[in-house]
Amino acid sequence: MRGPSNLARPTIFVVDDDAAVRDALKLLLRSVGHAVETFGSAQEFLDAYGEDRAGCLVLDIRMPGMSGLELQQKLNEKHSILPIIFITGHGDVPMAVEAMQAGAVDFIQKPFRDQDLIDRINQALEKDSSNRAALGERNDIRRRLETLTPREREVLDLVVHGKANKVIAGDLKLSQRTVEIHRARVMEKMQASSLAHLVRMVLEVGQA
């Protein structure tokens, strides 16, 4: 179940210092078919978690030692994209607000209805999955961009800026025919089905 190949099977990581809460969450989430791993402290989780693992983090906000907020900060520093759902006690709203501002996807107050938690977890997993998919697509686009020659890159830039082949030929002091050939090569290498598709891909990776 572990390892880089488990993108298909996300894991719910539960971090709570209370053994009973941890154990109950594990049982609940397994009963709805999730893979669950539990940790008694933020440090334990940090030591065990590999960045490439998909899923979401269910995190107690108040813990001795490293608090939930401190763990969130450490993950942010590592550019982690793992979505975090905070579980909070009563009267922890200011902390929850802080957590949301720091990028948490949601928070839920103890005790909670199981369906509420499960819904939030499902949303978080969807988000993680689309994040990871988007991340994968962007990486593909970047990889394709890297296959372009410098000249093709110049042509691409001008094409996505809306310039006609004639204008590009003038700018680059090339024949119109040569530009057409470069342009066809770019479309092919970028696997673009249309000009609009090509533009979208370039915008996606912020290269425009």
Add this chain to the structure above:
Amino acid sequence: MTLLRVAELQEERAHRLEREFQAVLDAAVDAVVLFDHEGRIELLNHAGERMFGYNEQEVIGLKVNILLPEPYRSQHEDYLRHYIEAGEPRIIGIGRELIAKRRDGSEFSAELAVGRVQGTDPPRFVGFIRDITVRRNAEEALRRSEAQLTIAQEIANLGNYVVHFDGKYEDYWSPHLYRVLGRRYGEPYIAVYEYLEPMVHPADRARWQQARGELDASGRQMDIEYRVIHPDGSLRYVHHLAQTTRAADGRPLRQVGTLHDITDRRRAEDEARQMQDRIAHFGRISTMGEMAAGIAHEVNQPLTAIATYAQACQRLIAQADASKEEVETALNHIGTQALRAGEVIRRLRTFVKNREVRRELIEANRLLEDVLTLAQTDARHNGVRMLLEPAPQAPLVQADAVQIQQVVLNLVRNSIDAMVEVPEARREIVLRTLVDSEGDVEFMVADRGVGVDATTMAELFNPFFTTKPGGTGLGLSISRSIVRAHGGKLWCGANPGGGARFFFTLPAVPASAGS
């Protein structure tokens, strides 16, 4: 025997009688005065001469009433005349007390007895006069001291009694004892214990009977405080002291006792204690208020676990391939967690409830352990470790457990607050008990926080002094009054190596008293 011889003998006998009479007169302590039916003095003995300052020769033939001032002077003349005219019995008067008058005009208290000399006509009389100044003074002094005693008893609101066992003397109730026992002075006499017993408050009666039994049976003094209900229904507190005096053979002769009405003192003490208890209760509530977040968390954790287990069980049961063991385990956990939440609430209720203060024998170390469980959540939330160093002797103290826990908890709370700013690795509280050199039990709460500076130290125990935003400033002042009410003291000092240490003592109870 010749007639002459008889006459001689008779004369000799008369002489002898006269000498003997003279000797009696001379030796008499009382003044003796002989006078005739007109009151003229015929004889005054030596004691009379000394008592009145006259020579016998000076007064012979004078009226006997010169020895009296007015109004006794005229009264005496009337007496005499009346007696002679009416021919009343031979004794005119016994032990009449009057004032007599000396030659120099000074007067003194005297007791006068007058008798008629038999067989004389007209009648002659003999008067005996006794100077009773000393007795009178003694009586006066006694009366005065009795009056003073009565006043003193009124002021002190204390009465005393004497019970005699041999029946030779009358039992005694001092005038104020009537008041102490709700009776009017002069009401008919009732034996004190028989009167007292039904008055004793039913709740105190067994104790009273035991003390009384011991007073009768052993040499032990009675020394108890109890409540009595007066005939008018009012409730009073009395302090009863009594002891038994015994003959050489151990037979009880008498019991002497005092009953002191201490109602006012007891009421004042009760009020002071109630006030203190109310303040202490307020202190506990405000401490709990400060700990509210931690407490809510502590109850919330088991509730969260319970809710989650229960919901998981429902889902598991709904599944075709549900594992029975898994469900059973979860149900077990639910039970355990429910008890855990109940325990938290029970502890809180015990701590916060406004209850009667009870001093009991408790192990000092147990007090610390209980506080540890109460404070643990709060400490954990603040990254504070708590260490227990219990005294190996496991000393006992006589204390109200909740109030002492309150003191310790208050000190722990302060310590936690003092360590918010220090690195987490340093955040440590040591709770310690030990038996000090005087045998008292010393409690210590030591932290590694910011410590207490000299200015703060001076004000630390003042009510409403606080260094915390939102603090009441009452915690330490309440804690100190609780410790004082337990007969101990509370103080603070620096912790070598940084931080503060708070100490308090409670008087030790001998281990044997615990059995």
